Amino acid sequence: MAGAFSGEAAKNIPIDFSSVESLPESRTSSNNFSDVVDDMSMSIPVVDLQDPNAMESISRACGEWGAFQLKNHGIPLSLLKEVDDEIKRFFSLPTEQKEKGARAPGSISGYGSPKLKPFFSNAQWHEGFVIMSSRYDDVKKVFPEDDCARFCETMEEIQKKLKLLVEKVTNIILELLGARGEEEKWAKTDNYALKMYKYPTCPATDRILGLDPHRDTSIVTFLHQTQVEAKTGNEIRAEDQTRGFQVFKEGIGWVPVQMDSNMFVVIVGDVLEILSNGRFKSNLHRVTVSETAYRYSYAYFQRLSREDLLCPIGSPPRFRAITLGEYDVVKFKDPHKALSSISI
Ligand SMILES: O=C(O)CCC(=O)C(=O)O
C-alpha cells in the first residue's frame, strides 16, 4: 500500500487514503452504526444571532442539545467560501508535499491525524491539519511561497472574525450563567486552535468512522462543514448531505446534522458543562464517512491555560473545582468518564 509509514511519524500521518481499495484489518472500529435517526425533521436547533430572543434560544439549545446551528453570524459568506476553497486546495496537494508539514511527536500543530490519543483508536478516516494561534510555520513547509500567502491570508482573516464571533457568543453564555470572574477573560483569549479536516471517500463506511464519538474539552467549539464533493464520476447523493457530523441525543440516538455551509455548528464542551454546573450539556458527537463523497470541515477552539481553575457557577456544586491541567489528566485516562469522575 502506498503511503505506509514507519516509526514515530506513522502515529501522526494518515495512510494515503486514495490508495486504499479495501479497509485494512487494523482500521476497523467497534462503533454502533445502526442507532441513527433517519427522520430528517429532527436536528439540532437553529439560532439566529440577529434575533432579539437569541439569548433565550442559546440557553434552550445548550441545555437540551449541547449544540446548535448559528445563522446571521455576521461573517461574510464570501469569506466562508474562500476558506472552503483554500482548505480544499491544501488537502488536494500531493501526500509527500503535505507530509513536509507533519505534526512533530508531542506537538499539536501540523499535518496528520490530530493528537487525540488515547481518546480514540487508530481507526479514523480523516486527514487533519492544525494551526495554533495564527502560527503558519507548518503551512510554509507545505506550500510553495505564492500559494502559501493566499492560504495564510485567508486563514488569518477567518480566525480574526471567528475570534470576535466566539467571544460574542461566549459572552452571551457567560451572562446566562451570571459569570463574574476569571471566565470573562477566557472569552477574549488569544490562544486558539484551528483544526481542518478532510474526510475522504471510504470503501467500508459501515466499519469505520471519520471521527470517533467524543466530547470537546472547550467552552464552545465552532464548527463549519464545508462542501461535500463527489468522487470523480459520482453524483452527490441526497444522503451525503446529511452524512458527516452527528450528535448523540439521549433516548433518541445519533442525529445527523443537515449541512448548511452558511451556518456554524456551535458545540458545548466539557468546560462549559462544568462552569454551568451541569445546566448546559457537553455534546457527544462523531463523524461518519461516505463511499462517494468527500467532506471538509474546520473547527475553531478557544484554549484556556493549564492553570485556569474551572469552578461550577451555582450551588450546590455538582462538580469539584479543577484546573484545566488536572482535568486534561483525568480525561486522558478515560475520556468518556471524565465528567462523571469529577462530579460530586
Ligand atoms: O469535522 C467535524 O465535523 C467534527 C470535528 C470535531 O468534532 C472536532 O474537531 O472536535
Ligand SMILES: [Fe+2]
Ligand atoms: Fe469535536
